[in-house]
Amino acid sequence: MTELVAVVDENDNLIKGEERKIVHSSTLWHRGIHVFVFNSKGELIVQLRSPEKDKYPNTYDCSVSGQVSFGEDYEKAALRELEEELGIEATKIKLVLHFKMPYGPKDYHVCKLFECIYDGKIKPNKEITEIKFFKINELKKLIDEKPEIFTPWFVEILKWYFRMENKLKIF
Numbered sequence: 001m002t003e004l005v006a007v008v009d010e011n012d013n014l015i016k017g018e019e020r021k022i023v024h025s026s027t028l029w030h031r032g033i034h035v036f037v038f039n040s041k042g043e044l045i046v047q048l049r050s051p052e053k054d055k056y057p058n059t060y061d062c063s064v065s066g067q068v069s070f071g072e073d074y075e076k077a078a079l080r081e082l083e084e085e086l087g088i089e090a091t092k093i094k095l096v097l098h099f100k101m102p103y104g105p106k107d108y109h110v111c112k113l114f115e116c117i118y119d120g121k122i123k124p125n126k127e128i129t130e131i132k133f134f135k136i137n138e139l140k141k142l143i144d145e146k147p148e149i150f151t152p153w154f155v156e157i158l159k160w161y162f163r164m165e166n167k168l169k170i171f
Contacts, residue, residue, distance in 0.1 A: 004070035006031040010100060012110045012171065017070025029108045031068035033078040034157060035093065036115040043133040050127045055104065056151045074112040087123030090116050097160065098171040103153050113157060
């Protein structure tokens with residue numbers, strides 16, 4: 001069965017469910033989530049995307065990123081993606097941000113960013129080559145000096161986090 005992605009208008013009003021391949025080859029706005037997972041030392045868990053990823057392979061991304069399925073809310077999607085991508089069974093996540101932004105040509109997202117603190121075992125899935133722990137000030141320096149090593153959306157979210165000029169349109 002084909003998973004349907006939640007298609008929305010620019011104001012995040014749900015319109016319908018549509019196949020991922022259709023959504024990503026059109027200009028349809030769709031819902032996504034990101035989760036920043038920090039350890040108790042305040043380091044951010046960052047994933048290196050697999051070389052097999054269709055978009056931005058071998059680049060660093062948020063701890064977790066994913067699509068919201070049709071019929072699913074943002075929080076459930078974030079919890080599902082934490083489990084699928086990192087093997088984390090979190091029960092408490094905090095909403096940090098609701099925004100929209102083009103992620104690339106024909107890739108328009110309305111997203112929510114969540115965060116949580118986790119110190120347990122991490123079991124990355126096959127879409128992740130490596131997990132790294134970064135001190136926040138290290139990330140700020142890297143997005144200034146080597147933004148190309150990150151996905152474009154992660155750079156913009158980090159810029160927002162650091163209160164720098166960014167491309168996010170906040171709700």
